[in-house]
Amino acid sequence: MLTAEETQDKERPLREAVRDTLRTRIFEGHYVPGTRLVERDLAAEFNVSRLPVREALRMLRQEGLISDRGARGAEVSTLSPKDVEDLFDVRQSLEVLACRLAATRATAEDLDRLKGLLDEADRCLAKGAVIEAHRANSEFHDAITRIADNNFLKSALEPLQGRMHWLFRHVSDLPELIQEHRDLYEAIASGNPDRAAAQSASHIGKYREQFPDDFQKTEPALHRKKK
Structure with missing residues (x-):
């Protein structure tokens, strides 16, 4: 069921x-692929009519997080290793461009927003709020896209972000x-588009190399026990 705060927010x-x-x-891995x-x-669980659930599922389809399976209805998307490679290919190219543009267009207010998200991620991590820290990190990337201020780039990136x-x-x-996000922030704040682009390429490329081929059998990092 949705919380009272969620259902009463007009x-x-x-x-x-x-x-x-x-x-x-x-x-968070509660719904696996x-x-x-x-x-x-879902309507019964959340104590809502089926219409908002239908609309919510439609939006998640647009994000690529769920897929239609005919008579089976909707299910959490399954990504093949090639799908993952293709996603990284496209995201790396677009994200590098976003950071390059952000370096030349970021205002003082924009930079404050980015730094605030980094500080929020640190605070969340310090108190063990892993989910909230991940959310702040996601918002950091989304904020860079907004700062880039290119509607075509935004339209290309938005379906991939989820x-x-x-x-x-x-x-x-x-x-x-x-820390890598702080390095990326510093590169954008420097106003040097080449530095920002290089830092972005390095950041995404690093995680691409580390990504497990069998990720769909792997728990999200927040559920893993530290060795």
């Missing part, structure tokens, strides 16, 4: 509250990831 459509809850469950998502059952945030949660060593 400024936030109910479909978005349902979508965000389902997305979080996917990101192949899990069926039945509209009727899947990339999902993938990164399987490989991320959070302290290291936050």
Whole structure:
């Protein structure tokens, strides 16, 4: 069931509250690839009508996090190793461009926003709020896309963001990831587009090399026990 705060927030459509809850469950590994998502059952669980659930599932399809399976309905998407490689190919090219543009277009207010997200990630990590730290890291990348201020680039990146945030949660060593984001922030803040582009390519390339081929059998990093 959705919380009272989620259902009573008049400024936030109910479909978005349902979508965000389902997305979080996917990101955190509660719904593994192949899990069926039945509209009727979800409506009963959340104590809402089927319409906001239907809309939430539609939005998650657009993000690529769920897929239609005919008579089986919707299920959490399954990505092949080639799908993962293709995602990294496209994301790396687009993200490098976003960082290059951000380095030349970021205002002082934009940089404050990026730094604030990094500080938030550190605070969350310090108190063991891993999910919130991951969320701040995801918002950091999304903020760079907004700062780049290119509508065509934004339109190309937005459908990939959900899947990339999902993938990164399987490989991320959070302290290291936050430090890499600080390095990326410094590159953007320098105003040097070549430096920002190189830092972005290095950042995504590193995690691409570490990514497990069998990630769909691997728990998200937040569930793994430290050795």
